[in-house]
Amino acid sequence: MFSSSKPKPNNKKKSKKSLFKRIMAWLHLWLGLASGIIVVIVSLTGCIYVFEHEIKDFIEDWRFVKPQQKEFLLPSQLVAIADKKMKDKKATSVTFGAKDEAAIVGYFVEKKEEGEKAEHKRGDKRKDIAKNEGEKGKSELKSQPNEKGKERSKGKGEKGKKGKGGRRNGTFISVYMNPYTGDILNVKTFSRGESPDFFRWILNGHRALWLPYDIGRPIVGVAVLIFVVLLISGIVLWWPTKWIKSIIDKSFKIKWDASFKRVNYDLHNVLGFYSCIFLFFIAVTGLVWSFGWWSKSLYWVTSGGTPLVENRESPKSDTTHVKEFKITTADKVLLNIKKENPQAAGIMISIPGKPADPIGAFVYKQKNTYYNMDRYSFDQQSLNEISIKTPFSGKYIEANIPDKIRRMNYDIHVGSVLGLTGKIIAFLASLISASLPITGFIIWWGKQKFGKKKAPAARPKVASKTILVSKLKSNAEQEVTA
Numbered sequence: 468m469f470s471s472s473k474p475k476p477n478n479k480k481k482s483k484k485s486l487f488k489r490i491m492a493w494l495h496l497w498l499g500l501a502s503g504i505i506v507v508i509v510s511l512t513g514c515i516y517v518f519e520h521e522i523k524d525f526i527e528d529w530r531f532v533k534p535q536q537k538e539f540l541l542p543s544q545l546v547a548i549a550d551k552k553m554k555d556k557k558a559t560s561v562t563f564g565a566k567d568e569a570a571i572v573g574y575f576v577e578k579k580e581e582g583e584k585a586e587h588k589r590g591d592k593r594k595d596i597a598k599n600e601g602e603k604g605k606s607e608l609k610s611q612p613n614e615k616g617k618e619r620s621k622g623k624g625e626k627g628k629k630g631k632g633g634r635r636n637g638t639f640i641s642v643y644m645n646p647y648t649g650d651i652l653n654v655k656t657f658s659r660g661e662s663p664d665f666f667r668w669i670l671n672g673h674r675a676l677w678l679p680y681d682i683g684r685p686i687v688g689v690a691v692l693i694f695v696v697l698l699i700s701g702i703v704l705w706w707p708t709k710w711i712k713s714i715i716d717k718s719f720k721i722k723w724d725a726s727f728k729r730v731n732y733d734l735h736n737v738l739g740f741y742s743c744i745f746l747f748f749i750a751v752t753g754l755v756w757s758f759g760w761w762s763k764s765l766y767w768v769t770s771g772g773t774p775l776v777e778n779r780e781s782p783k784s785d786t787t788h789v790k791e792f793k794i795t796t797a798d799k800v801l802l803n804i805k806k807e808n809p810q811a812a813g814i815m816i817s818i819p820g821k822p823a824d825p826i827g828a829f830v831y832k833q834k835n836t837y838y839n840m841d842r843y844s845f846d847q848q849s850l851n852e853i854s855i856k857t858p859f860s861g862k863y864i865e866a867n868i869p870d871k872i873r874r875m876n877y878d879i880h881v882g883s884v885l886g887l888t889g890k891i892i893a894f895l896a897s898l899i900s901a902s903l904p905i906t907g908f909i910i911w912w913g914k915q916k917f918g919k920k921k922a923p924a925a926r927p928k929v930a931s932k933t934i935l936v937s938k939l940k941s942n943a944e945q946e947v948t949a
Contacts, residue, residue, distance in 0.1 A: 488703065495700040496911060498693050503904030505676065505690035510901035512673035513749070517881050517894045519666045520835045529652040532645050534566040539646040542801055542816055543794040545572055548649045549642045556640070561797065562815040563646060565834070570646035576638045674756070688757025694900075695750050698743055705740050728913055735906035738899045745896035752880040766858075770869035775858070782825045782844035782853040789822045792847055797826060800845055804828050808841070819847050826850075832863070836883050838875040839863040 523530065542561040549558060549572035560573035643652040657664040668677075675683025707714045718740070721733040754761045766775035797816050804814055812834045817827035825844040832839045841862045844853040854861070858870040866874065878884040882893030 491700040491703045495697060495704060498700075499697055499904060499907050500911070502690040502693040502697075503908060505687065506694055506904050507901050508676060509673055509687055509690065510897045512669050513881075514894055514897035514901065516666060516669050516673055517890050517897065521890075523666070527653075529643055530569050531567050532569055532647065532652075535647045537647060539563055539570065540649055541795075541798040542818075543798050545570055545644055545646070545649060546794055546797075546818070548651070549574075549644065552642060552651055552654070553640070557820065558818055559820065560815055560817045561801075562813065563801075564813045568646075568813075569643040569652055572642040572644060574640040574642070576640065578637055684757060688754060691750050691753055691757065692761075695747070695754075698747055698750070701739050702743055705736060731906050731909050731913075735903060735910060739903055742896040742899040745892055746900050748879055749893060749896060749900075752876045755876050766869055766873060769872045770867075773869065775873075776856065782855045783823045784819065784825050784846045784853070785848060786822050788848065790848060792819060792822075794818065796847060796850070799850065800826050800828055804830060804843070808832075822847075825853055836878055838871070838878045838884060840874070 545561055546558045550556070553574055556574045556576060558572050559575045560571075562571040562573065564570070638656060638658040641655045643655070644650065645652060655664070657667045671677055674680070674687060676687060677683070678686070705718060707718050717733075717736075719737060721737050722729055725733075751765065755765060763775045763777075767773065797818055801814065801816050804816075805811070808814070808830050811830050811832060813831035815827075815829040815831075817829075819826055824847065826847050828843040828845065830841040830843075831837070832841070842860050844855065844860070845851065846853055858866070858873040863871065863874060875884055880893075882889035882891070885892070
């Protein structure tokens with residue numbers, strides 16, 4: 468009556484898996500299926516984008532020049548040559564690199580439709596002010612700062628929200644020049660929307676799945692947020708039940724000589740574990756560009772409870788006594804910056820387009836890294852430094868710890884914070900990340916297709932037993948006959 472029955476051991480097996488692990492398994496499965504395709508696209512595009520600079524250095528020979536034993540031309544000289552090539556366009560920046568690198572004169576062209584609308588509105592406003600306040604109104608309007616425009620550096624560390632018709636919808640033109648002679652080596656044009664530039668196309672896919680940014684960026688953000696949950700649930704499911712040799716080998720090693728099903732499981736389980744910590748940092752830093760609340764929360768955590776103060780106002784020059792800006796003023800800024808930073812890997816000078824715009828100076832301490840960059844703003848009339856409190860302004864060495872971490876966000880994301888080694892790690896981790904949804908789907912599909920074919924396997928055992936019994940009977944009959 469109280470003899471042991473078969474359901475008992477099954478109940479014991481079920482009880483070994485906690486409710487928490489079952490919830491994690493459920494989340495891991497369905498969240499993985501929901502976000503899998505997006506994770507594959509974002510991971511593969513990120514994988515390629517990691518080595519953007521190295522690939523460009525290899526295939527774009529016009530980005531380099533033969534070093535000479537003389538000084539570079541000044542910004543005013545390079546701009547004068549480039550402006551002739553670009554005709555009616557006005558330069559917005561000049562960038563100098565190492566002795567063997569081309570100088571870059573940058574231009575920004577606002578989207579034509581938006582530019583015409585903006586100019587039409589400005590014209591109407593000028594008429595209204597002229598009617599009410601006369602000539603004084605016109606001069607006051609000219610001195611108004613550009614609230615939407617912000618200084619654009621070579622790096623991607625600072626996130627700025629642009630209004631419609633701003634830099635997001637414009638076209639960037641880079642004129643590559645020999646810094647010793649002023650010869651134009653190449654002219655490159657790109658925009659966020661349509662661009663022939665391969666890496667810009669890759670970046671558009673990485674950030675927004677090649678959709679309009681307002682649509683694609685939130686989709687990518689949600690998928691990456693889900694991916695963080697998958698990383699956490701994956702570690703919970705991976706964690707060995709017992710730390711004994713047989714279980715540890717299964718958790719840390721891939722059994723290459725096993726069946727396809729087992730190898731696929733090991734690829735998902737083992738490689739997922741080894742890449743987990745790197746993928747966590749890549750995902751966490753990537754979410755900074757997707758959600759403002761995440762950006763603020765991450766700063767709050769790294770600062771120990773200090774909120775992120777977002778100062779969206781750009782530095783402004785004094786417009787009390789406005790004089791016509793002379794490009795030679797940028798020459799003075801460059802020479803002063805070079806004296807203070809003789810070992811700089813690169814210097815970019817931004818050229819103001821309006822009376823209230825400052826002259827920006829960006830000093831890159833290492834090639835292809837942006838976190839340890841110093842940023843300055845100078846009054847275009849007096850050349851006095853203008854200080855404004857943001858995590859990205861001023862010298863890197865003088866920034867506090869949370870601001871330094873925020874500056875590192877882009878370089879952590881692509882691995883360049885650890886140099887070439889970090890980029891290789893980021894590349895391999897992204898490659899594994901792209902494989903995880905695929906191997907995970909194969910595991911799930913295998914269970915759906917083959918998981919219920921266990922009952923028919925009992926039939927051959929019955930047949931073997933009858934054959935064995937018949938053989939025993941025949942042997943016994945032979946012995947009796949003998």
